[in-house]
Amino acid sequence: MRQSFFPVLTVVAVIVALWYAACVPMNGQWARDQAQRAGVELSFGELVADTLSQQRPRLPAPHQVAVELWNSTIVEEATGRRGLWNTGSLSNRSLIYHGWITLSATLLGFAIGTGLGIVLAIGIVHNRAMDQSVMPWAIASQTIPILAIAPMIIVVMNAIGITGLIPKAIISAYLSFFPVVVGMVKGLRAPDGMQLDLLKTYNATRAETFAKLRWPSSMPYLFASLKVGIAAAIVGAIVAELPTGAVAGLGARLLSGSYYGQTIQIWSALFAAAILAASLVALIGLAQRITLGRMGMDR
Template identity: 70%
Template sequence: MRSVIPILTVVAAILVVWYGASVWMNSQWTLDQAARNNQTVTFSQILTDTMAQKRPKLPAPHQVAEGLWQGVFGQAITSKRSLVYHAWVTLSATLLGFAIGTGLGVLLAVGIVHNRAMDMSVMPWAIASQTIPILAIAPMVIVVMASVGITGLLPKSIISAYLSFFPVVVGMVKGFRSPDGMQLDLLKTYSASRSQTFWKLRFPASMPYFFTSLKIAAAAALVGAIVGEMPTGAVAGLGARLLSGSYYGQTVMIWAALFMAAIVAAVLVGAIGALQAVTLRRMGMRQ
């Protein structure tokens, strides 16, 4: 019970601030309407109106919750208005990009650890690649791949992979190098080969780092998939839902899509965390 109280306190504080900001930001529209009609409004009238505007500047929490509920449970999952449908479209690109980025990251990490030339050359380029804004890269990737006839899921997945491979590279390099000198020297006394040292020592030692980097990479891959949907004029996906809401001034739709994205990210991270617990337990490692 004591562990729940701080969480509830933070949530309550966020809701109070959110409601207060909603009243403050949405009240101007109410005041302008009253001024046009030569009317005066009381604070209670302002409060009531700002909590129920159809296109508020900042939707109140209950409006976002209602939009999320309607998008998830109020529509058939095959409907173009269903957030479940749009989330699945985005998740498909996320998972493919996450798989590509993870595989590429692990392979690069292995090369960096075992080859000094790659360590000196590839790692700086990997770091430099993350300084380029994803909003600048996404349209380039989409246009170039469309010019060669590749559209649909793959371009978005490549953008996801671009964001997700870097955490895996950094985490796995750290993990592969985590065994200390005494452990490496012990295997040398047993005449262990480089491959045996890798599979018997470096790879098992890297598992905690691997799962930690996967959690970061999964969230990054989701961001990449959403960003990848924006310059394509996509009609499906959470990114398309965000664009549609911005075009028509539907701020409740935008916020509902944002919360749906957060839920998808939480599910991905939770699934990786569960896999981590099972794997490390089977390997005899403590959490």
């Protein structure tokens, strides 16, 4: 813990320092223009102070993003709870509210993508025809930019009367199934020839070989692919909210921030998405440690 904490803390400190340093040239021109219009000349200290406290900066300072995160979560959530008590509705300005909307689509899409990926991987490993046909198509599907296909999926789903959570979940599943397919195919093929031959000498069936050898051997690969898949699912859910003009979700916060030039709001929504993704990856990592530990594997 000590060996990993200080290097990480050092890297974070360097990033924050560089971030603060970048705010001065990025936001300095606006400060100079305002001072020139007012007929005053800014000293370097005044220039730095102004670039770190603008309401709509090109690059928000770290403390501005932190304050916005605090106000959009703790403060707004407390306001929302009072509103729930008084009016029966939560605050739609809370990042917790918007994060939950995005998380719902993410989890549903991740479940669909994971299930589809595992089924396809099993078929690819056990059927040569699927290996030759499905796997190339799975690879080719990821060459299509998600920004191009997301509006098409939304329009088609809306045309058949399916709106809300399902279209966003489908886009999340589209991004998350591929890492699971690739990881599980690699994992199910991980046992070497001697292990497979040993089970053949015991007259094991395909199902028994799968249950006793291939499936346990694939667990490390499965959890590694799940970590990639859950992060991709969040990206898919946020991207799916952009072409719909959604009024709720982290994608909606990004849209509203871009419409009104609220760069601090945009950055706070981005950090909220990153925190959400990191939390989900950490939960999968915890499940990995518990599962592999009980199976007697290296964690």
